[in-house]
Amino acid sequence: MDTIINVWTVVENVRVASGAAELAIFTAILYWFFTSSRVADMLELLGERVGGWCGGRETSGSLRQAVRARRRHHNDIYAKLDTIAAARSTALYRVKEGPVVPAPQPITRPPAGLACAKCAPLSRESWQDPKVAETDAVINVMNIGRQTCANGGMVSRYFCDLTQCAQLIKYDYKDVVPAVIKDEHFQSAIDEVTKQEVTKEMQGKEAGGGDAQYASLYRTVRQKIEARALRVLANISSAMSNAVLKFVAWVCHKAIRRIAGGGCGTRVACVERLRRAKAAGLPLVFVPLHRSHLDYVLVTFTLYLTGLRPPLVAAGDNMKIPFFGWFLRGCGAFFIRRRVDGSDKHGDPIYKSALRSYILNSLAANNNLEFFIEGGRSRTGKPQPPKAGILSVIMDAYLDGTIDDALLVPVSLNYDKLVDGNFVREQLGMPKQMETFWSALRGIWSTLNTNHGSIRVDFNQPISLKCLNYDKLVDGNFVHGQLGMPKQMETFWSALRGIWSTLNTNHGSIRVDFNQPISLKELVTSFQKYNYLKMPVERPLTPPNNNHLGVNLDHRILYNNSHSSLFGADVSADHKLMIEAIGRHLVYDASQGTALMCTNVVSYVLLTEQRSGCTMKQLQASVENRGMKLSQAGRDLGYTGDTPALLNHALDMLGRGLVRREGSGETALVRPQLGIAPAIELAYYSNTVGAHYAPQAIMATALESILHQPGADQDTVRHSTLLDAGMQLCEVLHQEYILCAPCTRLEERMLHALDALVQTRVLHAHQTNGGLEEERWSRRFAERLEEDEEDERPDPTRHIKYRVNHDPEAVAERRRLLLTIRPLLEAYAATCRAVATSGAGSQKELVKRTLDDLALDYTQNRMPYGEAVSTDAIRNCHRLLRQWGVVEMYDENKTRCLRLAPEYDEHAAFQRIAHNIYKFNVDTKILRDK
Known part of the structure; x- marks a missing residue:
């Protein structure tokens, strides 16, 4: 009984306590309900609506006002709320009645890397989902594994890189070597070489023996040739392995996280x-x-992580070093000789046939392919003319029906700072350092202990070209090579010094950009319609004169550069021209799709706009303005963020050896180091932006050459005179820049550059009454230059003139454009002077003599551009003089030599030709005043 009473007592206590709790909660709700501003607003609105429904009664006695009347003696917060509500109502009225002001939009990247609308309109519209709008969203492929394993267990999250690599797609890579051995062209090459060897041996022996001896000798020689052919094929072929790919992908995860902190x-x-x-x-x-x-x-790594089939990669045989060569072969690399012609060894028909058959059978097996169209690495930072050998093989595969089509994907890579080192030694004339096992180990160790920032990989629409770009090159720079210094021997201490140096270096970020894939079939069809590519070549490039300024210049440039060791002897000139044109189009598209890193923009600004130094505040304004102009021009900037932070990052990437800072804050002085070696390295990063401004720089330099002539009008210039001078300079610098895609005429490109000078107010239109109509005639005339009937048309630009703007802003713009290409013109002028004084000699000695002359001029302040001391510019000038027929190349004791052609052997005759270069390298007042 006591137990029951105790239980009942507990129950009653609980009921009382719960009732008290319910009463407290109810009271709190009522308190919140009647004192809450939102509830009061709701009740007021409800009271107003009910009052309106009941005959439009006044709502002054609403529940909200009653509540406020009871609370008025406590505080006056509701007076403030009334004021805020009135302000909101007034603002809402203004928004409704006033003009609509759009919200600020975020900065977006332009659609870089699109296929050419003129040559590949179908490819430009293909390969994208029409229902989904494209965005500029960027993914970090290094984080794909982390995102995939985000919802997994603790082990998979911690080992996300390893988990991702283990789960990568396995691809079936068919061994094409047996198909190559059975290939008709490969067997035909073996038969041809066997017959040549047998004939040589039969000629060395006495006559006799007959057919039986010939047959016996043929079998013996063929066995040797076949064994050699199999060894050649084994050296070429890759050994793509999914296991090696996964292992290398995991290693790349770890390596790139150390190299590129931004991913x-x-x-x-x-x-x-x-x-x-x-x-x-x-x-x-x-x-x-x-x-x-x-x-x-990087290309293979990016494709593999994003779920795309890794390609077979054409790598130079200099990369076939112990251990690393095996890994590259397992990643799909097949090794090709750096030179196929030039000696008995390199001109081996068996090697050519084996390489050609291997590529064709790989494409027939539906393998993707990758090759570097420039051949070797760029030593200047500018896009190089294409080496169209492998491209010609792919063209053959399409034309003979081996493949129905192929999608060309231009790709560009760009680095904040080169990881390989620099190319200064090579630009100074020193021999290239060959890759060895120990140098590779040292380079890997050095790179793994250096942060190179982030990497970007972008795929454009199929023309099938590939574009890769880095904030800072992982390879380092190429300064020593430009100065021609001797090869540095590797020692234990130099290795340790290199490792220690790299461990204390930050290399910023990396970008890899893929253009739109372009149909090869569509490109071939489009280029067959361009009549100016089909016209017969009446003459090669010749020194400019007033009789044929710019006549067929596009066609003659293609003709003089269309050569490849893999074309074959039976290929027509039109076929070579088409392959050269497609190759140049791919290089041009890749360069236009290259992301511009902050080090590129800062280096360009320092070498052009602020060459004499400036404050940090002025540099920030210049860099921000230049980035905005580049973005407006459709170029993709590979960096985002506040300008001060970006500028500090870029200056840290370039280092004290290239840029000197004095002081701190916005008043700190910033000066580029303009010695020969640092200027060459700065120019490497600057040239990526300089190539974009090359057409405008050519027109500005042409304008300066006209104004510098004796008795020239300093205020006005004729359109036709300026355009002719610009076309002459295009011919001089055609080895340095690919100014436009081959589907666009050079004259049309120069007209657009002239429009840019007018838009930036460097020039003002100064026309007669008929000037506008004449200008429209000029545009139509430039677009139909290939039509024969246009030859009889009178000059449609005879009345168009421009007024030169002498305002400080216009003069500063002219100075910037002049400095963009002025170092090249200094190198070309010095090369001509060296050829004139020497007359003949080995090319190596001529290059060294020119480098010495340039260095002496720089040290004695006769030439202020240290970046002009460059072997690439000197060799390109030699090529130009050879194409003009001014110099001849010959071999003497296995040494490449140059000499003046007989008709230019006299000093006066050569000086007349060299004047076509000297006249653009003028000593203008604009550059002296800065």
Whole structure:
């Protein structure tokens, strides 16, 4: 009984306590309900609506006002709320009645890397989902594994890189070597070489023996030739392995996280385009520009992580070093000789046939392919003319029906700072350092202990070209090579010093950009319609004169550069011209799709706009303005963020050896180091932006050459005179820049550059009444230059003139454009002077003599541009003089030599030709005043 009473007592206590709690909660709700501003507003609105429904009664006695009347003696917060509500109502009225002001939009990247609308309109519209709008979103491929394993267990999250690499797609890579051995062209080459060897041996013996001896000797020689052919094929072929790919992918995860702290980024839209192009069942041919040895791995690594089939990569045989060569072969590398012609060894027909058959059978097996269309790495930072050997093989595969089509994907890589080192030694005339096992180990160790920032990989629409770009090159720089210094021997201490140096160096970020895939079939069809590519070559490039200024210049430039060792002897000139044109188009598209890193923009500004130094505040304004102009021009900037932070990052990447800072804050003085070696390295990073401004720089330099002539009008210039001078300079510098795609005439490109000078107010239109109509005639005339009937038309630009703007802003713009290409003109002028004084000699000695002359002029302040001391510019000038027929090349004791052609052997005759270069390298007042 006591137990029951105790239980009942507990129950009653609980009921009382719960009732008290319910009463407290109810009271609190009522308190909140009647004192809450939101509830009061709701009740007021409800009271107003009820009052309106009941006959429009006044709502002054609403519940909200009653509540406020009871609370008025406590505080006056509701008076403040009334004031805020009235302000909101007034603002809402203004918004409704006033003009609509759009919200600020975020900065977006321009659609870089699109296929040419003129040559590949179908490719430009293909390979994308029409229902989904493309964005500029960028993904970091280094984080794909982390995102995939985010919802997994603790072990998978911690080992996300390893988990991702283990789950990568396995691809079936068919061994094409047996098919190559059975290939008709390969067997035909073996038969041909066997017959040549047998004939030589039969001629060395006495006559006799008959057919039996010939047959016996033929079998013996063929066995030797076949064994040699199999060894050649084994040295070429790759050994793509999924296991090696996964292992290398895991190693790259660890390595790139140390090298590039910002990761490896790529546009989402580019990846989706490549995936849709892959579904078409056509082989993708990636055509990257070459900056660094990391290019070999980065493209494959990015494709593999994004779920795309890794390609077979054409690598130079200099990369076939112990251990690393095996890994590269397992990643799909097949090794080719750096030179195929030039000696008995390199001109081996068996090697040519084996390489050609291997590429064709790989494409027929639906393998993707990758080759660097420039050949070797760029030593100047500018895009190089294409080496069209492998491209010609792919063209043959399409023309003979081996493949129905191929998608060319231009690719560009760009680095904040080169990881390989620099090319200063090579630009100074020193021999290239050959890759060895120990140098590779040292380079890997050095690179793994250096942060190189982030990486971007973007895929454009299939023309099938590949574009890769880095904030800072992982390979380092190329300054020593430009100065021609002797090869540095590797020692234990130099290795340790290199490792220690790299461990204390930050290399910023990296970008890899893929253009839209372009149909090879569409390109061939489009180029067959361009009549100016088909016209017969009446003459090669000749020294400019007033009788044929710019006549067929586009065609003659292609003709003089269309050569490749893999074309074959039976290929027509039109076929070579088409391959050269497609190759140049791919290089041009890749360069236009290259992301510009902060080090590129800062270096360009320091060498052009602020060459004499400035404050940090002025540099920030110049860099921000230049970035805005580049973005407006459609170029993709590979950096985002506040300008001060970006500028500090870029200056840290370039280092004290290239840029000197004195002081701190916005008043700190910033000066570029303009010695020969630092200027060459700065120019390497600057040239990526300089190539974009090359057409405008050519027109500005042409304008300066006209104004510098004796008795020239300093205020006005004729359109026709300026355009002719610009076309002459285009011919002089055609080895340095690919100014436009081959589907666009050079004269049309120069007209656009002239429009840019007018838009930037360097020039003002100064026309007669009929000037506008004449200008329209000029545009139509330039677009139809290939039509024969246009030859009889009178000059449509005879009345067009321009007024030169002498305002400080216009003069500063002219100075910037002049400095963009002025160092090249200094190098070309010095090369001509060296050729004139020497007359003949080995090319190596001529290059060294020119380098010495340039260095002496710089040290004695006769020439202020240290970046002009460059072997690449000197050799390009030699090529120009050879194409003009001014100098001849010959071999003497296996040494390449140059000499003046007989008709230019006299000093006066050569000076008349050299004047076509000297006249653009004028001593103008604009450059002296700065």
